[in-house]
Amino acid sequence: MDERIENLVKLQGLELQRARIAQQMRGLPNEIEQAEAALAAAQNRSAEISSALSREDSLRTRQEREIKEHRQKAARFRAQLNSVKTPAQAEAIEHEIQFAAAEADRLETDEITSLERSEAQEAALARARAEVESLAVDLETIRASVARRQQELAVQLAELDQGREAVRQLIEPEWLSHFDRLAASRGTAIVRAENQQCTGCRMGVRPQIWNQLREGQLLTCDSCSRLLYWDPAMAPAPKAPRPELIPGAGRAPRKPRHAGA
Numbered sequence: 001m002d003e004r005i006e007n008l009v010k011l012q013g014l015e016l017q018r019a020r021i022a023q024q025m026r027g028l029p030n031e032i033e034q035a036e037a038a039l040a041a042a043q044n045r046s047a048e049i050s051s052a053l054s055r056e057d058s059l060r061t062r063q064e065r066e067i068k069e070h071r072q073k074a075a076r077f078r079a080q081l082n083s084v085k086t087p088a089q090a091e092a093i094e095h096e097i098q099f100a101a102a103e104a105d106r107l108e109t110d111e112i113t114s115l116e117r118s119e120a121q122e123a124a125l126a127r128a129r130a131e132v133e134s135l136a137v138d139l140e141t142i143r144a145s146v147a148r149r150q151q152e153l154a155v156q157l158a159e160l161d162q163g164r165e166a167v168r169q170l171i172e173p174e175w176l177s178h179f180d181r182l183a184a185s186r187g188t189a190i191v192r193a194e195n196q197q198c199t200g201c202r203m204g205v206r207p208q209i210w211n212q213l214r215e216g217q218l219l220t221c222d223s224c225s226r227l228l229y230w231d232p233a234m235a236p237a238p239k240a241p242r243p244e245l246i247p248g249a250g251r252a253p254r255k256p257r258h259a260g261a
């Protein structure tokens with residue numbers, strides 16, 4: 001292959017590797033952000049369970065105060081029973097006693113339910129705290145691994161930069177600027193022609209161009225403007241000729257065809 005083509009192809013290989021590494025480097029902070037977000041979410045869950053627990057606590061404090069009040073009220077009414085004068089009065093007081101006692105019982109049942117909720121919350125809180133701890137450890141591990149990979153990638157990038165500079169030295173400035181313009185606008189500046197097609201845009205190349213490419217020339221794709229070359233090392237082995245089956249045509253003798261345009 002022509003030396004210029006070889007150098008341009010090599011330059012493009014290096015550019016693509018640099019782009020891949022740059023992309024990997026850009027993706028690394030995401031890993032840290034994701035781990036931070038997972039930790040923050042677990043911390044929020046833990047805080048929510050914590051405040052639910054203290055809400056249950058204050059609920060029970062209130063329930064206990066109210067239970068006490070109802071019991072005291074019932075006791076006061078019972079004391080009044082000794083001094084009632086009419087059966088109607090006695091009945092009204094009995095009713096009050098029953099009501100206060102029933103309220104106290106109901107609140108006691110509620111308090112037990114609240115205690116059961118708290119038990120479940122305590123267990124959930126323990127799990128959430130364990131998760132926070134484990135995610136905090138994960139975050140530190142990821143931070144360290146990201147830092148290590150960032151360093152490795154920076155070393156690789158520096159090596160590629162060196163190689164790139166060396167190859168650029170070997171290419172004429174006008175070809176370099178042409179290459180750079182194409183690479184900037186198309187992503188790839190130089191592509192192989194294969195099966196009479198540009199592998200950059202998949203459009204066919206004219207037979208004359210194809211022949212010139214096969215002679216080793218560096219040309220331009222009419223469709224996408226990328227530089228086109230042909231690599232003999234990548235050419236497929238010639239296929240064994242296949243008998244053409246043309247329905248209804250019988251065994252018509254095939255005319256010999258000439259290669260080329």
Ligand SMILES: [Zn+2]
Nearest residue numbers: 198201221224
């Ligand atoms: Zn093309």
